[in-house]
Amino acid sequence: xxxxxxxxxDIDAKEYNGAGANxxxxxxxxxxxxxxxxxxxxxxxxxxxxxxxSDRAIAEGHGTDSWASTVEALGG
Numbered sequence: 001x002x003x004x005x006x007x008x009x010d011i012d013a014k015e016y017n018g019a020g021a022n023x024x025x026x027x028x029x030x031x032x033x034x035x036x037x038x039x040x041x042x043x044x045x046x047x048x049x050x051x052x053x054s055d056r057a058i059a060e061g062h063g064t065d066s067w068a069s070t071v072e073a074l075g076g
Contacts, residue, residue: 014072016065023070024055024063027054 010016025026029052031054039045 010068011071015061016052016062016069018065018069021066022056022064023067024058027051027058030054 028049034044034047034051035046053073054067057063057065057070057073060073062072
């Protein structure tokens, strides 16, 4: 899990390069998972929580940043 150290460094530096996969794109994927899960009657509570945090981060201006930027939406 080498990506953990890189993600931690990004969070510490508050630098969230989303060039490879940005939050808006990843959140669209979560939307698809939610739709498919609901249509199958699956529990979506965790996906809904992920979506809520990512939507909040996007609303705060992090849509073009990496997934790590969701940490900014969790702060106080």
